[in-house]
Amino acid sequence: MSGNDTTTTTTTNDMNDVSDKNDMNDTNGTAIDNADDGMSVPITELRTDLDLDDPRCGLKIAAERLSIVRYVFLVQIEDGIASASQRASLEYADAVLIGWPDEDAPDVVDLDDAQLKAMRGHMEMMEEYIARFSALERDGDVDGMTDTLIRVTERVAEVRRMFQPDFPLPTFAEIRRVVQDEWDEDMGKIDPKDDDPTAADIEQETEQAEERESDGTTAGDGIYKGERA
Numbered sequence: 298m299s300g301n302d303t304t305t306t307t308t309t310n311d312m313n314d315v316s317d318k319n320d321m322n323d324t325n326g327t328a329i330d331n332a333d334d335g336m337s338v339p340i341t342e343l344r345t346d347l348d349l350d351d352p353r354c355g356l357k358i359a360a361e362r363l364s365i366v367r368y369v370f371l372v373q374i375e376d377g378i379a380s381a382s383q384r385a386s387l388e389y390a391d392a393v394l395i396g397w398p399d400e401d402a403p404d405v406v407d408l409d410d411a412q413l414k415a416m417r418g419h420m421e422m423m424e425e426y427i428a429r430f431s432a433l434e435r436d437g438d439v440d441g442m443t444d445t446l447i448r449v450t451e452r453v454a455e456v457r458r459m460f461q462p463d464f465p466l467p468t469f470a471e472i473r474r475v476v477q478d479e480w481d482e483d484m485g486k487i488d489p490k491d492d493d494p495t496a497a498d499i500e501q502e503t504e505q506a507e508e509r510e511s512d513g514t515t516a517g518d519g520i521y522k523g524e525r526a
Contacts, residue, residue: 352413353400355420359456360397362423363390363449366430370446373439381480383439385473386446392467393454405460416459423452 367390374383398405408416426448433441447469454466 352408355416355456356400356460359453362427363394363453366427366446366449369434370442381477383443385476386443388476389469389472390446390450392472393450398461404463408459412459416456419452419455423449
């Protein structure tokens with residue numbers, strides 16, 4: 298875990314809360330039990346912005362779920378130097394979320410029954426990956442979280458692609474190639490010899506300096522001799 302344990306824990310709880318609401322949506326439930334007082338609270342009172350009768354509701358839920366997972370992952374890696382895989386995973390999520398449309402956007406289409414069934418399948422897989430992501434977070438398995446974020450993003454990308462078919466979405470492979478090139482370039486700018494010279498490097502530089510001095514070709518000698526000439 299990073300230094301932001303409180304933030305991460307709170308965010309993870311948010312993930313679980315939204316997951317519970319999604320489960321209620323999948324089973325056409327209308328209320329959530331309150332274990333403290335035995336009362337039931339209609340889900341529409343908890344989320345007044347969600348219309349469970351609108352098939353496009355899945356578009357909003359998918360974006361919210363990925364946004365939360367992305368944030369939890371960012372908290373995990375922000376204290377260190379992210380690897381190329383971690384950068385690519387994060388940037389893939391960003392690319393899928395960028396310019397996310399409202400449900401009533403003109404380029405958002407309605408789905409037929411077969412498409413709605415496929416969309417729900419993507420949402421179910423998304424939730425399975427999110428549950429895995431939460432378990433990996435508890436175990437501190439950042440590599441596993443990196444891979445699982447990609448899987449979550451892929452499912453969300455499919456949901457967006459169904460509702461917004463004309464919007465161009467990159468694949469992870471495309472994002473990974475660009476990020477890998479950038480990462481290699483950044484790493485290439487680091488020259489270990491300059492930061493930590495070996496004994497052989499120091500000896501070679503000393504010998505070269507002594508040779509220049511014996512030949513009278515040091516910078517100071519050259520200027521002085523030129524002035525005398």
